[in-house]
Amino acid sequence: MNEKNAKTVARIILGGSLLFAGISHLTVARKAFRAQVPDWVPLKKDDTVVYSGIAEIALGSSLVFTDERRQKAVGKIAATFFGAVFPGNISQYVNNRSAFGLDTNQKRFTRLFFQPVLIYWALKSTNNL
Template identity: 75%
Template sequence: MNEKNAEKIARVLLGGALIFAGVSHLTFARKAFRAQVPDWVPLDIDDTVLYSGVAEIALGSSLVLTNEKHQQTVGKVAAAFFTAVFPGNISQYVNKRPAFGLDTDRRRLVRLFFQPALVYWALKSTNNKV
């Protein structure tokens, strides 16, 4: 498999994961996602979960459907999104809020180290320099 095909597979997998996560925000995992909304967010907590779900569906769809001309831009937007939602993961850890099987401080702490991997994945799978 060449590098271009590997990037495309990685990009489509990330996009699919974002679409799934976005749909889960709107449906079966809606309550669990509330655990990640920091207290300082000025919007209603449920609205925040819904809006972020819509954003994830749009972003995931963009990753899946983007053409070569726009994929670097979409990758940068995805990386920025993963960076922007990171405070929610920190909030879940600091406030000891269980969700998604993250029911111990250790599990919530380990989760924090996956966010940089998502940023890297978004950039690398869209032919951005990392």
């Protein structure tokens, strides 16, 4: 597989994952996602989960379906989104909130290292790196 095809597959997998996560925000995992919303966010936790779910659906759809001319912009927006939600992962760790099988501090701490991977993935698969 050449690099262009590998990036396309990586972009579609990331987009599909965002679509799944976004739909989960609005349905089956809504309560679990509330555990990641920091207390300092000035919105109701459920509203934050809904809005971030809508954003993930939009970003996922954009990563899957955007034409090549707009992929760089979508990748930068996705990377920014992953950076913006990172405080939620930190909050889950600091406040010892269990969700998504992250039921120990070690698991929650390890999860923190995956956010930079998502940022890199969004940028690399959309030709920003």
